[in-house]
Amino acid sequence: MQRWHDLVTGGSAIDPAQSDTAAALERLDTQVEGFRSSLVTASDRTYLWPDQTGADDATTAASAQRLLTMATAFATKGSRFTGDTLLATLIADALRWLHDQRYHPGMPETGNWWNWEIGTPSRVLDSVMLLGPAAPDALREDLVAAVAAWVPDPAKRKVNGVTETGANRTDKAWITVRRGLLAGDPAAIALGRDALSQVFPYVTSGDGFYRDGSFIQHTYIPYIGTYGGVLFAGLSSALAVLAGSPWDVTDQGRANVFDWISRSVEPMVFRGQMMAHVRGRAISRQSEDDHADARGLMMPLTGLAAAASPQQRAHIAAMLAEWVASDTYAPVLASLPAAQIANVRKLIDGVRRRGDLIGHVQFPANDRLVHSRPGYVFAVSARSSRIAAYESGNQENRTGWYTGEGVTYLYTGDGASYNDGYWPTVDMYRLAGTTTATRETYPRANHDGNWASYLGPDDWVGGAWLDRAGAYGMAFTAQRDPVSKQPIDLRGRKSWFAIDDVVVALGAGITATGVAAQTTIENRMVDASARFVVDGRRTTPERADLSRARWAHLDGTGGYILPRGLPGRWSATGLVSAGAEPVAAGDGLRGDRSNGSGGDTTADPRAGLEALAGARLRGIRERRTGRWSDIGAGSRTAPGDEVTREFITFWFDHGDRPSDARYAYYLLPGRSAARTASYAAELRAGKGVRIGDNTPSVQSVQGEGFTAANFWTAAETLKTVQAEQPCSFVMREHGGELEIAVSDPTQKQKELRFEVARRTLAVLHADPGVTVTALGPQLSFRVDVSQARGVPLRLRVRFAR
DSSP states (O other), X not given: XXXXXXXXXXXXXXXXXXXXXXXXXXXXXXXXXXXXXXXXXXXXXXXXXXXXXXXXXXXXXHHHHHHHHHHHHHHSTTOTTTTOHHHHHHHHHHHHHHHHHHSOTTOOOOSOHHIIIIIHHHHHHHHHHHHGGGSOHHHHHHHHHHHHHHOSOTTBOTTTOOBOOHHHHHHHHHHHHHHHHHHTOHHHXXXXXHHGGGTSSOOSSSSEEOTTSOEEETTTEEOTTTHHHHHHHHHHHHXXXXXXXXXXXXXXXXXXXXXXXXXXXXXXXXXXXXXXXXXXXXXXXXXXXXXHXXXXXXXXXXXXXXXXXXXXHHHXXXXXXXXXXXXXXXXXXXXXXHHHHHHHHHHHTTOOOOOOOOEEEEETTTTEEEEEETTEEEEEEOOOSSSOSOOOBTTBOTTOTTTTSSEEEEEOSOSOTTOTTHHHHSOTTSOTTOEEEOTTTSOOOOOOOTTOOOOOSOOOEEEEEOSSEEEEEEEEEOOOOTTTOOOOOOEEEEEEEEETTEEEEEEEEEEOSSSEEEEEEEEEEEOTTOOEEETTEEEOTTTSOGGGOSEEEETTTEEEEOOOSOSEEEETTEEEETTSOOOOTTOSOGGGOOSTTSOOBOOOSSOTTHHHHOSEEEEEEEEEEEEGGGTSSOOTTSTTOEEEEEEEEEEEEEEESOSSEEEEEEEEETOOHHHHHHHHHHHHTTOSSEEEEESSSEEEEEETTEEEEEESSSEEETTTEEESSSEEEEEEEEXXXXXXXXXXXXXXXXXXXXXXXXXXXXXXEEOTTEEEEEOBSSEEEEEEOTTTTTOOXXXXXEEOO
């Protein structure tokens, strides 16, 4: 019981003299004073607070939360309410009323099951524990009986018998453990502990953790940012409280938990900010931003660190030290509760912070990409036949239609990006990276999806990657609006190639018969002082002649290069860059198949990449006003509901009913205007990362020692790689070695076969499933991908330079 108490209050580790802790205690006390002074105490009361008069399940859970806050102050060292017997009596009396009037066995479970089976029981159990002897025995027994009635089995949902998984299961397991502790019931404690065993194993479908680092909740939604935090909270609490007891969690699968921290959590947090593309419908919550969700993981992670090996503990400590030190937008210790401040400080004081992560990782089981570099993170949110476009329910995320449509996120460390009123004000028809129908030709309904799964028909979503670089692609077919049910046949193929500090975005095959289409390059929330520069001149998007633009730069974001007029030749597959490495005589692929569609390379009067872009470029700088209540469950009368923010947006206009429309652009995160201009000049000189093909058959780039391609069909690219099946391919040439990574983004094929036009001498490494069939003038190999689940397999060979 003492461990449980210290987990909630911080116990003796609280230092009220420490400035952050003192401020946290003052925030707590101010809140409790408000709750205490407004609590209705009349014997004939019909509610507990005048602003919470409903008799519904949500009001009951909200009232229970206020009582828990008051009980926390009563039991926390340094609060001015510590040991306040009058406060304890008020809490106990209110809990008795809550039980008798709102939460007792035999009541119908109406409304949201979560309030009955997780929200209210968790809060009343903690409150009774914190009151200790100040809670009458009869009250404790009655509330424990109520919780037992609503959560008789942590593995099952009482209202409908659904098997609980993921975060819901760990929540209910921890509730059952606490119920057993309060009742002195060993069987209940064991029941809660044993329910955790289902969470530990890796899964291959549905809810849970995947070996590639993905975490799914609600069957089809990437959710490490919110439900993942809830799962860690319940899990770490149970592990910490039961450690060393007769009910210690000894399941060998618990070792997986520490892999989840490094593989699933760590890549998704940048400078104290949880990335939006794993937060699901939480992006529509006014009171819960990216930083709050990252902070929500801190308490469970500090708890897990206590149960970790020295090496694991050091890793967690360095990671949390980085979050605390780098989050200057929402300073962590200035907003945590006192108990969490004590636990975090105990772990990180004197620890050297980790620094920004560096690396490229993809998550095939949840259709996400994260490319981490010093000073920024570039991320992509996609959807497929396996992962839903978005989730909407409980009146939340009602306009999230395109948040899985290839949205690109660029986190640059300012902390405000995708926070501070971004989601209610951004144009949801023009999210960066997406190709969508225009608002005018295909309006979408502001609609509660009621947990519908918006899966698409496209299997080809994913990519291949090496440590510093990756290719990622998404075949897309537009979603039909679930309300209007208006037909739409917009479709296309999109790729992103991230190589060190350069990102190349390509689109091809963009076709529709009934709508106008657009591809958004950027839609950035900016402050009034942010400068937008085009070809060296400060301007605004609507005033600039973007049809002639070669490059642009946006303060605080980086540079953009629009590859118009770059040297090259146009072929049936697209433009082959003039600066591509020459292929030595005899080193070409057999039959000299020069392009992905089998056509001839011919001169085209459209010079350079103008044809590749194939769209009008438009832009606007505007102030936009929106309401949180228009996208989520908030009230229109809530303070701060209406917000106004300024945006700079620029996009390719593909026009009405496009046919095989294409686009291309470069993103240079964090680069200055001067460095953007310099890189544009390098590209004109045939240097840097150059675009190869951009067609419905293959999209590719080459440069800086890398060749990367997404093959949508069997094709050849750059006179370098021939793929016999749809796949993703990345190759690095360095120090006389070729390192190759290939994957099956469809996750449905059995074998991939390749030919690479390089003189190879020896195999240095081949992952299981990779078989080299020929060395010499041309490398040939095949890859068994039947069990790979979209994860790339690697081959390393020595070649003759």
